Amino acid sequence: MKLYSYFRSSASYRVRIGLALKGLDFDYVPVHLARNEHLGQLFSAVSAARLVPLLEDDGQLLTQSMAILEYLDEVHPEPSLLPGDAFARARIRALAQDVACEIHPLDNLRVLRYLVHDLKVSEDDKDRWYRHWCDAGLEVVEHRLAGSAATGRFCHGDTPTLADCVLVPQIHNAQRMACRLDHVPTVMRVFEACMALDAFAKTQPSACPDAA
Numbered sequence: 001m002k003l004y005s006y007f008r009s010s011a012s013y014r015v016r017i018g019l020a021l022k023g024l025d026f027d028y029v030p031v032h033l034a035r036n037e038h039l040g041q042l043f044s045a046v047s048a049a050r051l052v053p054l055l056e057d058d059g060q061l062l063t064q065s066m067a068i069l070e071y072l073d074e075v076h077p078e079p080s081l082l083p084g085d086a087f088a089r090a091r092i093r094a095l096a097q098d099v100a101c102e103i104h105p106l107d108n109l110r111v112l113r114y115l116v117h118d119l120k121v122s123e124d125d126k127d128r129w130y131r132h133w134c135d136a137g138l139e140v141v142e143h144r145l146a147g148s149a150a151t152g153r154f155c156h157g158d159t160p161t162l163a164d165c166v167l168v169p170q171i172h173n174a175q176r177m178a179c180r181l182d183h184v185p186t187v188m189r190v191f192e193a194c195m196a197l198d199a200f201a202k203t204q205p206s207a208c209p210d211a212a
Contacts, residue, residue, distance in 0.1 A: 001026040004043070004054040006033045007208035008176075010104060010169035011065040012053040016208075017165045018069045020199035022076045026055075030210035033109055066100055069162055081162040092156050095144060095163035099170045103137035107173070127177065134170070134179045141167065142184040151186065153193050160194060168194045172205060 003019070003026045005012035019026055031037050031052050038050045046061060047054050055062045057075075062068050073081045082089045105111070107130045115121040115129060145151045155163035171191045174181060181188055194200045205211055 002029055002056040003027070004029045004031050004047070004052050004056075005208070005210075006031050006038075006052050007205045007211040008173075009033065009052050010173050011051075011100075013169035013172070013203065013205065014065045014100075014165045015053045015055065015068050015072075016203035017160075017168065017199055018072050018081060018162075020203050021079060021081070021160055021165070022072060024072070024076060028209055030208075032210060066096065066162075066166075069165060073162075079159065081160075081165065083157070083159070083161065088150065088156065091148070091150060092161045092163045095141065095155050096166040098137065098141050098144065099166045102140070103134055103170060106133040130177050131179045134174050134177070135183070138170070138174065138179075138181070138184045138187055142187050145190065146186040151190075153190075155190055160197065160199070164190065164194050164200075167191065168200055 001019070001024060003012070003015060005016065005028060007030070031043055033052065037043060038047070038052065044050055046056075047063065049063060051063065053063075053065055053068060055068050055071075057071075062071055069081060082092055084092075112126055112130065115126050116123065121129070145155060150156055152158040154160050155167060167187065168191055171181070171187070195204075201207070
């Protein structure tokens, strides 16, 4: 397997975590978004959307982190990222989508660049934008986690799931952007439990080969 990734891409980090949880080896191919390498001819030839992550497996190209993670779970079912009955899996997906669909699209790099370069928003206002949507979105996750008996050591029970793969990268970004996190104690408890595991710690942005 080959993973096209950028060390600061939270979507790429999700997939790195999933691969590590399943013990799958892969070749890391860096695509530096801040240097616009995703817009170059070489990457455009393999990715029409020119986005990371992109996973190449047995000659097939897969895009979109959530789809990649579910693909990995189907092809390599143990340990499962979506355990339990239909209700449990729906809860796990909902928690993941609270981040992947409600926070991340508003705060990703191309949106922030558009705010600054096209709409002429100041850097301070761009950061306020980022923090507002991150703070509000994580508060929703906090209510879901704190209010459910299904929450265990991790987002759902006592083993990491798809929800943890998505939550942890968002917290890393929130910390980098100096977002407030004191209002989400359950979220941070889960985050710390995840970061105690190699699958999360050894795939974090600072551990990536392109982080230098």
